[in-house]
Amino acid sequence: MKESPLPIIEVKNLSYRYDLRKNTDILSSVTFSVFKGEWLAIVGNNGSGKSTLARLLAGLLTPLEGKVFIDGIELTEKNKWQIRKKIGIVFQNPDNQFIGTTVEDDVAFGLENFNIPYNEMKQRVQEALQMVDMLKYRKTDPANLSGGQKQRVAIAGVLAVKPEVILLDEAFIMLDPKSRDDMLKTLKTLKEKYRLTIISITHDMNEAASSDRMIVLKNGKITATGTPGEVFSQDPELEPPLAEKVRRILHNKGRNVPDHFITEKELISWLQTLNS
Amino acid sequence: MNKLLLGRYIPGDSVVHRLDSRTKLISAVCFIVIIFLANHWQSFLLLWTFTFLTLYLTGIPLNIYIRGVKPFIWLILFAVLMQILFTGGGEIFFQWGPVTISELGMINGLNAFFRFTLIIFISTVVTLTTKPVELTDAIYFLVKPLKVFRLPVEEISIMLTIALRFIPNLFEETRKIIDAQKARGTEFGKGSVFQQMKTLVPVFLPLFVNSLNRAEDLANAMEARGFRPDMKRSSFRQFHWKWQDSFTIGILVLLTASIILIGLYE
Numbered sequence: 001m002k003e004s005p006l007p008i009i010e011v012k013n014l015s016y017r018y019d020l021r022k023n024t025d026i027l028s029s030v031t032f033s034v035f036k037g038e039w040l041a042i043v044g045n046n047g048s049g050k051s052t053l054a055r056l057l058a059g060l061l062t063p064l065e066g067k068v069f070i071d072g073i074e075l076t077e078k079n080k081w082q083i084r085k086k087i088g089i090v091f092q093n094p095d096n097q098f099i100g101t102t103v104e105d106d107v108a109f110g111l112e113n114f115n116i117p118y119n120e121m122k123q124r125v126q127e128a129l130q131m132v133d134m135l136k137y138r139k140t141d142p143a144n145l146s147g148g149q150k151q152r153v154a155i156a157g158v159l160a161v162k163p164e165v166i167l168l169d170e171a172f173i174m175l176d177p178k179s180r181d182d183m184l185k186t187l188k189t190l191k192e193k194y195r196l197t198i199i200s201i202t203h204d205m206n207e208a209a210s211s212d213r214m215i216v217l218k219n220g221k222i223t224a225t226g227t228p229g230e231v232f233s234q235d236p237e238l239e240p241p242l243a244e245k246v247r248r249i250l251h252n253k254g255r256n257v258p259d260h261f262i263t264e265k266e267l268i269s270w271l272q273t274l275n276s
Numbered sequence: 277m278n279k280l281l282l283g284r285y286i287p288g289d290s291v292v293h294r295l296d297s298r299t300k301l302i303s304a305v306c307f308i309v310i311i312f313l314a315n316h317w318q319s320f321l322l323l324w325t326f327t328f329l330t331l332y333l334t335g336i337p338l339n340i341y342i343r344g345v346k347p348f349i350w351l352i353l354f355a356v357l358m359q360i361l362f363t364g365g366g367e368i369f370f371q372w373g374p375v376t377i378s379e380l381g382m383i384n385g386l387n388a389f390f391r392f393t394l395i396i397f398i399s400t401v402v403t404l405t406t407k408p409v410e411l412t413d414a415i416y417f418l419v420k421p422l423k424v425f426r427l428p429v430e431e432i433s434i435m436l437t438i439a440l441r442f443i444p445n446l447f448e449e450t451r452k453i454i455d456a457q458k459a460r461g462t463e464f465g466k467g468s469v470f471q472q473m474k475t476l477v478p479v480f481l482p483l484f485v486n487s488l489n490r491a492e493d494l495a496n497a498m499e500a501r502g503f504r505p506d507m508k509r510s511s512f513r514q515f516h517w518k519w520q521d522s523f524t525i526g527i528l529v530l531l532t533a534s535i536i537l538i539g540l541y542e
Contacts, residue, residue: 055496060499099497099498109498111510113501122512
């Protein structure tokens with residue numbers, strides 16, 4: 001893994017509660033770091049606090065207790081506007097985050113907000129659209145785009161601002177499996193190319209399994225962290241991704257499968273060895 | 277929704293389409309003003325020639341424009357009738373109590389008819405050939421000086437743009453809700469007016485709730501992407517003033533001058 005020791009995001013004892021009259025925290029004392037260039041998956045069931053965590057990281061909510069440091073700077077009410085250049089967020093619903101009336105207008109929205117001059121803006125919009133392969137749709141209006149295309153535009157809008165971190169808040173949940181796979185592939189390439197850090201909040205275990213590291217949230221607390229291999233073998237309650245499921249079934253039937261967690265690729269190459 | 281032509285945009289690449297939206301807006305306003313200055317057949321001849329030339333240049337079939345006039349036909353006929361029946365002057369053809377059909381009344385009626393149709397034609401040209409966003413941009417540009425009076429011009433312009441952006445989504449959602457209610461056995465368009473209104477409540481309620489949720493999502497997305505009200509923003513959509521724009525404005529100046537001259541000397 002191309003991890004540098006310097007964390008790009010540090011979360012310290014973060015707590016949050018929507019209803020201050022109640023005693024139940026939606027997040028309680030969450031502490032973790034995200035390193036530059038890694039793909040971190042945060043998984044958890046509905047109500048585990050993962051979307052709240054995303055909102056706290058983007059400065060959309062103010063923490064009850066605890067601190068968030070982004071690139072060494074503490075996120076506060078005062079500097080959240082500066083920090084938003086460093087962290088871009090893609091939300092769940094493709095329609096509700098499409099602000100422009102055409103694709104290029106939408107990508108430009110973030111740049112307009114940061115008062116980027118027209119010529120630079122034009123170039124950045126074009127580059128960003130090229131990165132997600134949507135350049136030929138630049139004059140199209142959102143009503144004529146599919147959900148996957150709209151999410152691509154949302155990602156382009158984030159990329160145009162040139163952030164350090166991209167936060168995906170269940171960004172692929174409304175997409176069909178094919179476009180979900182395509183999106184993941186595109187993001188993987190972009191991440192390698194531009195040394196982006198990606199935090200993906202999800203309950204799709206296949207998506208989580210392809211990450212570098214994962215964090216499991218349960219009722220507002222971190223219950224496990226580690227590589228997908230470690231986490232899936234530690235936590236029997238967590239629904240494993242397909243390859244691991246297949247391995248466990250075969251293992252229970254007494255077949256000679258590897259003992260440890262395997263990825264889809266490993267499963268395929270193992271299956272191929274059976275043939276030869 | 278297809279019946280109402282007002283506010284619809286028909287994509288195209290005609291000279292009129294390519295004009296700057298500010299030119300179109302200013303010209304339309306100017307044209308409507310001079311329509312009211314015109315009161316001679318020569319003036320109307322000029323205005324009609326100009327209008328038909330513009331209609332021709334848009335490349336949009338004439339029957340679409342005529343369809344635009346149709347919803348207003350009763351209003352126009354009413355205005356014309358009022359003029360004909362209640363204006364006296366010139367040679368009187370028929371009189372019965374307050375009802376007078378006179379030469380002047382006939383002329384005024386015809387003028388009223390011309391004015392209405394010309395206004396509708398020209399405003400339809402603007403809306404059919406200009407994207408709603410471009411129109412908002414033009415409005416924004418023209419009301420920008422009002423910032424001196426602390427009018428939040430930028431915010432209003434953003435609000436307008438977003439409202440326009442979500443109109444198709446709202447239509448789509450309304451259609452879905454209506455389908456869902458139909459599937460549950462609601463019959464639309466039946467019974468008395470009161471009953472019909474009642475069946476619409478379960479359509480509008482979810483629509484409002486969804487819109488509020490959508491607004492919250494949108495506000496979050498806007499904030500996360502760095503939108504701050506009352507901060508200076510740059511603009512991605514730029515105006516491009518071309519010689520055609522200057523030409524159009526020039527023609528309008530000439531037209532206004534001729535209408536005024538005809539009024540003075542005839």
